[in-house]
Amino acid sequence: MPQAYHFIAIGGSAMHNLALALHQQGHTVTGSDDEIYEPARTRLDDKGLLPTEMGWFPDRVHTGLDAVILGMHARLDNPELERARALGLTVFSYPEFIFEQSKQKQRVVIAGSHGKTTITSMILHVLKYHHRKFDYLVGAQLDGFDTMVGLTDDTSADAAPVIIIEGDEYASSPIDRRPKFLHYHPHMALISGLAWDHVTIYPTYDEYVDQFELLADQMPKSGVLIFDETDNMLDVIGAKERSDVQKVPYEAHPHVIRDGHTYLTTTTGGEIPLQVFGLHNMKNIAGAMAVCDRLGVTDEQFYEAIQTFKGATGRLETVALSGNRIVYHDFAHAPSKVEAATEAVKAQYPDKQVLACVELHASSILNSAFLAEYRHTLDKADVTAVYFNAHTLAVKRLEPISPADVLNAFDKPGLQVFTEIADLEAFIKQNQANTDIFLLMSSAVPRPGTFGGMDLTKFV
Structure with missing residues (x-):
């Protein structure tokens, strides 16, 4: 109706x-x-x-x-x-409304500090590839999907039996500060990994971790909790005894990197070529595979579909390519994401010079107390730079930080810090001839305003 x-x-x-x-x-x-x-x-x-x-x-x-x-x-x-x-x-927050619309469905929630958009996208890609019916909520626009939300009416003949939800830990609404994912009441939950984020909402690491423990404790009898067992804190959460909850740990899928390409290694199907790379994505694949297995997708079906997955928008996305020179943009602003993206690119191209640049933009990052979390996150890159706009600090009424604060925080020899976009652009051009791979990381997908509106395609 x-x-x-x-x-x-x-x-x-x-x-x-x-x-x-x-x-x-x-x-x-x-x-x-x-x-x-x-x-x-x-x-x-x-x-x-x-x-x-x-x-x-x-x-x-x-x-x-x-x-x-x-x-x-x-x-x-x-x-x-x-x-x-x-x-x-009746006033609903966004997550409350999604729950109301999915009460009759099997609810699968993908949570974690990093990887949740990609894991959700992988699951959706595999299910769509094999023509399964599903509803969804994902935090990025995906190829082949008109919207980031898909809902079917439970009373219709085409009603989907399952909904795949990317569940984040942001507050639900101005009148409800609880994390969104606590409203979804999942039958199956995956937690991809924990790294302190959203310091404006969760002032301490312990307070941040507590939200994910609440999610795990909320699992119903016969529920399934899937988690990255290589994450020390998640291993603790996963080891906690919960009555009649199935625990499914995972780690990075076995793989090999050869000539700038990554392949999954399998026991039955040989090597499976991929269009994504990086150790974090091998973990994402293993998590997505564990969810799909419990949704009735066989290993063979998963491997067939995952070969055509190109990645979520803005996640290690190729924005320019010419010869052997590549420009990647990544939605990597939190420290754990910066480190994962930098390590992934260098591992994929160990013999090429990698220039990595981070834009500090989000309010939760432009915080002198939080900057220390970036220590050594750029260590794998050959040439490094950080850019932030002092005007952004003033507009957001944040405590001022200086280039010296950033240098001390990252603790990376040779790091250059810029507060003017023209100076950053000149630095990149100065290193252009000797650079093979450009990795630009910021708190948003490429759009006007990212890196001061700099054209990221002109460095190839």
Whole structure:
């Protein structure tokens, strides 16, 4: 039965995708936001869902609505939220709404500090390759998928029996600071690895880890907990006794690197060529394979499908290629991700010169107390640089940091630190002739504003 939903902060990455998915189902969707960026702006406009005027308008919230969906970027004093509460309307956070829509489905949640988008993407790719029915929620736009959210009506003949959810530990909404993944109540959960992140939400490492232990403790009887056994903290969480919960540890899938290409080594199918690489991706593959196995996908079917997986958008993504010279961009901003990406590229191309550059941009990173977490994360690269914009610090009202603070934190001999994009660009051009592989890491997929709008394709 068609419903009427209003989105507060409809322009968010996840929010606008959910709005599109509900619109596609035939529901009435309205929304508001104070600012909407691309690609959300065009995608909403194409479906007639773009607000006619930016801002908050309490009269858009009325008793004819079945529910209001509240985005994380709205403030506590949002006038539309206040209006919804005054009218006694049902207000869902994004994860609460996803749970409501999937109560009759098998829920599979992929969590962890790193790798969750890629693991979720791998699972979706394999299931789609073999024409399985599934609903999904993933944190990146994927090839072959129109939206980042896919929902089917449980009452329809085409209802999917399972939903694959990328579950993050960010707060659920302005009025609910619990991690999103605690709202999904999974039957099967995978935790990919833990590294302190989101320091603005979780001031200590212990507080951060506690959220994942809560997720594991939440598993129902006959639930399945899949975890990276090479992660020391996850090994502790996984070893905890939980009544009637099946524990499935995994480690990196056996593989070999030859002439700049990575192959899975198997006992039955020989070597399986891949389009992704890096030790972290071999762990991601092993985790995805464990989930798919429990969804009825055989090893042979998994290996057949994974050969055509090109990676999630922005994750070690090739943005330019010419001859033997390659420019990669990676959504790597947290220390563990910077280290994993740098080590992956150098392992894939051990005989080539690698230039690695990190843009410090996210609020949770531009923090002098947190910078020490980056120590030695760039050690595997041959030439290194860090860029941050001092203006960003001022706009976000963050404590100032200096190039000296960054140098001390990374502790990498020869590291260059830049606060002006022109100086960074000159540095890269200076090293261009002797560099084979360029690895640019930032807190967003390539877009205007990443690395000051620098054209990443011109270094090949």
